[in-house]
Amino acid sequence: MSWMSEAVGGPPPVYTGGDGYPTVPDPDDPDRMVSAKPANKPFLAHKEYRKKQEGLHNAWLERKKERDAKVARGEAVGPEEQDPTAEEEVGVLGLLKFLLYVAIIFLLIGKFVTGSYFWNYEVGWTQLRAFWPTNDRLLSERVLAEYDGSDPTKPLYLAIDHDVYDVSSNRETYGPGGAYHMMAGVDAARSFATGCFREHRTHDLRGLTESELEAVQHWKKFFAEHKRYFKVGRVLHHPIDPASPTPEHCDANRREPDEIKSGSESRGGPRKGDGAHEEL
Numbered sequence: 001m002s003w004m005s006e007a008v009g010g011p012p013p014v015y016t017g018g019d020g021y022p023t024v025p026d027p028d029d030p031d032r033m034v035s036a037k038p039a040n041k042p043f044l045a046h047k048e049y050r051k052k053q054e055g056l057h058n059a060w061l062e063r064k065k066e067r068d069a070k071v072a073r074g075e076a077v078g079p080e081e082q083d084p085t086a087e088e089e090v091g092v093l094g095l096l097k098f099l100l101y102v103a104i105i106f107l108l109i110g111k112f113v114t115g116s117y118f119w120n121y122e123v124g125w126t127q128l129r130a131f132w133p134t135n136d137r138l139l140s141e142r143v144l145a146e147y148d149g150s151d152p153t154k155p156l157y158l159a160i161d162h163d164v165y166d167v168s169s170n171r172e173t174y175g176p177g178g179a180y181h182m183m184a185g186v187d188a189a190r191s192f193a194t195g196c197f198r199e200h201r202t203h204d205l206r207g208l209t210e211s212e213l214e215a216v217q218h219w220k221k222f223f224a225e226h227k228r229y230f231k232v233g234r235v236l237h238h239p240i241d242p243a244s245p246t247p248e249h250c251d252a253n254r255r256e257p258d259e260i261k262s263g264s265e266s267r268g269g270p271r272k273g274d275g276a277h278e279e280l
């Protein structure tokens, strides 16, 4: 009744090896025999290791004591020995290695699960600027104009109905000489609806038809969802004087009767000379 002897604090039972496996002395208590069955092996190996470490540590303590005594007597001593059982510090290199392994595993799992190493976030990961908390900047019209692409060292912005986007990834289209350069550095929301790219470089949407307003929404969505453009913030406009006339349409046929004047300009849209659609 081993549980009884344990309960009353008697000596631990000696293992007799009745399970057919050889018995070995318990590393903690050499008077006690334990089975060397496979299930016990990790435990026994660990105990053995701890015992060996303890022995090494004690020997080191002994040597350290002797060395300290020599130092106290003023005798010459060699360099101080490190504790051979001290846990090795992970260190910065170890941490970097660990992070590298984690990153590689993360990429491989991404490839396996989504078919993309970056979990389908290529644009986000490669354009880290998209993660900067800069999509809530407030820009004045003057500041926005500085980002029209004429300075190649600055990003290229355009605005549509107050929302400002960084379109630097498409300088060919919006930069100087590009087909849609007239939309850069300004909120030309009206021109997105009317196609009057030269005349309607304004955020004034008064008087637009339902379908024209829908066109503005369409383009707003286009920029908001574009993978290579990202939102910078909003532009603060001067208020529009409600008494001021609504901007004239560039196509005389599309003007209100009282807007039509003789000798009016031709249909708007990107034209030669604007650098617009010159390839067409």
Ligand code: HEM
Residues within 6 Å of the ligand: 170, 172, 173, 179, 180, 191, 192, 193, 194, 195, 196, 269, 277, 280
């Ligand atoms: C209301 C009229 C129009 C608006 C608001 C408009 C707007 C735009 C915008 C914003 C882009 C650049 C898209 C991007 O960021 O990738 C673009 C590109 C383009 N548009 Fe238009 N567009 C209009 C009419 C036209 C017309 C009539 C044509 C053809 C005659 C045309 C041909 C093109 C071409 C070829 C491009 C590609 C240009 C390039 O990537 O350099 N567009 N359009």
